[in-house]
Amino acid sequence: MASPTPTTALQHAIRQASSTVTNAPMTCPVYFLTSQYVTVPGVTNAHVTVPDRTITMVLPTCIQTTEPDANGYLPPGTCHAIWNYYPSFSGSLIFLLLFGPLTIGHVYQAAIYKKRFCWVIVMASLWETVAYLFRTVSSRHQNIAGIYTVYRVFILVSPLWVNAFVYVLFKRMVHYFAPSRKVLSIPAFTFGVGFMFLHITASVVQLVGASMGSPLALPEERAHGMNVYMAGMGLQLALTVVVIAFALKFHFDTHRLEAGGGGSFSTTWRSSWLSLLIVMYASLACIVLRIVYRFSELSSISNGVDNTVSANESYFYAFEAAPMVLAILAFNIVHPGLVFVGRNADMPGFFSTCVAFVRRKMGHKEPTQSPEKEEAFIKDVQENYASKTGA
Numbered sequence: 001m002a003s004p005t006p007t008t009a010l011q012h013a014i015r016q017a018s019s020t021v022t023n024a025p026m027t028c029p030v031y032f033l034t035s036q037y038v039t040v041p042g043v044t045n046a047h048v049t050v051p052d053r054t055i056t057m058v059l060p061t062c063i064q065t066t067e068p069d070a071n072g073y074l075p076p077g078t079c080h081a082i083w084n085y086y087p088s089f090s091g092s093l094i095f096l097l098l099f100g101p102l103t104i105g106h107v108y109q110a111a112i113y114k115k116r117f118c119w120v121i122v123m124a125s126l127w128e129t130v131a132y133l134f135r136t137v138s139s140r141h142q143n144i145a146g147i148y149t150v151y152r153v154f155i156l157v158s159p160l161w162v163n164a165f166v167y168v169l170f171k172r173m174v175h176y177f178a179p180s181r182k183v184l185s186i187p188a189f190t191f192g193v194g195f196m197f198l199h200i201t202a203s204v205v206q207l208v209g210a211s212m213g214s215p216l217a218l219p220e221e222r223a224h225g226m227n228v229y230m231a232g233m234g235l236q237l238a239l240t241v242v243v244i245a246f247a248l249k250f251h252f253d254t255h256r257l258e259a260g261g262g263g264s265f266s267t268t269w270r271s272s273w274l275s276l277l278i279v280m281y282a283s284l285a286c287i288v289l290r291i292v293y294r295f296s297e298l299s300s301i302s303n304g305v306d307n308t309v310s311a312n313e314s315y316f317y318a319f320e321a322a323p324m325v326l327a328i329l330a331f332n333i334v335h336p337g338l339v340f341v342g343r344n345a346d347m348p349g350f351f352s353t354c355v356a357f358v359r360r361k362m363g364h365k366e367p368t369q370s371p372e373k374e375e376a377f378i379k380d381v382q383e384n385y386a387s388k389t390g391a
Contacts, residue, residue: 072143076311082148084311087139091313095321096132102325103129105332113337117168124161125328131155132321149211155320156210156229156294159287160203162327163236166280167195169336170243174250176340177273179257183250191246198239205232226298237291240284251277271338279330286323293319 035056042051062079071089074081103125110118131154138147171192174183181188209229213222254273269275293315300307309315340346 068143071139072141074143080143082145083142085313087135087142088313089136089139091317092132092136092139095317095325096129096136098325099125099129099132099328102328102332106328109332109335109337113335115337115340117172118165118336120161120165120168121328121331124158124165127154127158127161128324128328131158152213153207153210157203157207159290159324159327160199160206160236162283162324163240163287164196164199164203165331166243166283167192167199169276169280170247170250171195172336172340173273173276176345177254177257178250183246183253195239195243198235202232202235202239205229205235208232230295230298233291233294237288240287240291244281244284247277247280268338270334271341273339275334276336276339279334282330283327286327290320290323 038055038057040053040055042049042053044050066074066078068074073083073086076084103122106118106122106125110116110122131151134147134151134154138144138151141147171188174188174191175181178188183191206229209225209227209232212225212228251274293309296307297310297315300310
């Protein structure tokens with residue numbers, strides 16, 4: 001007679017598993033532990049003898065005793081509770097109606113100004129719109145973890161698109177307005193590639209951390225996920241500070257260049273390099289404010305306790321929602337399409353940049369910087385604006 005296979009024996013044992021339940025600890029009102037004992041029958045035949053073995057599995061268990069209200073709300077700390085407060089449907093809807101038109105506006109501006117790189121800010125606004133769409137739905141279905149998880153991932157990761165757009169813009173500003181096309185002796189292309197690589201790294205870390213922080217995960221797992229996410233935010237903050245330092249150097253150099261050339265590059269404030277740079281400063285300031293808020297909120301999750309910031313919805317709208325609206329709206333007002341005009345508005349592609357790099361390695365030297373070259377460069381930029389405005 002054939003002996004049972006280990007797989008069949010294990011399945012049979014699981015069906016006959018016994019379990020015991022421990023008392024719920026007073027410090028954790030949501031979960032308690034259930035110990036399940038699975039006995040795997042032994043196998044005896046002419047070749048081997050394996051005795052019976054009992055496996056102990058300790059599983060988190062939650063028994064819901066509080067009924068959700070009409071919107072699915074459960075008080076924080078109770079079984080299956082997702083939100084730390086009662087989310088406002090009207091507040092979520094207001095910001096959904098703000099980000100929606102901003103997205104449409106950026107799509108329209110990118111099309112009429114023919115700036116393909118503006119797809120980055122379109123994605124930023126679109127992801128914010130999706131986030132508030134799911135937040136609005138979740139406010140009416142507060143006990144559905146899937147809706148909340150989608151909202152949570154989008155709201156935590158979407159600001160990274162704004163950061164990426166600032167890096168893209170600054171790279172183009174250096175290429176367009178700096179005669180040497182360098183800042184602190186670093187070429188615009190090299191600067192852009194380096195920062196985008198580090199930014200993608202920060203984005204992946206934050207995405208992994210956000211996806212690990214499921215509202216129904218164990219507190220230890222959520223804390224670990226938020227620690228991973230905050231590590232990504234730390235890298236994002238460090239990159240933001242470095243970009244601001246580079247931007248200040250560019251600001252000083254371009255101001256000196258423009259003053260030496262005898263006049264402004266542009267004819268209107270909305271097409272001025274300085275206006276675009278100020279918008280970039282303002283956008284980065286909103287990002288920094290948002291990061292500080294998130295650090296304060298998520299540190300409570302990693303420590304296993306709630307604080308005022310994480311339990312009060314007004315902080316979310318003041319330091320997350322409003323700053324992101326301003327950060328995206330600023331680029332609607334001063335759009336890059338008004339600043340980067342003329343035949344030199346687009347950066348060379350990847351292939352052209354690689355060819356130039358090979359030529360430099362083969363001994364081809366770029367012309368040294370001189371007052372005559374700066375004067376010719378200023379004249380060229382001014383002619384670009386003149387041809388655009390019809391002056």
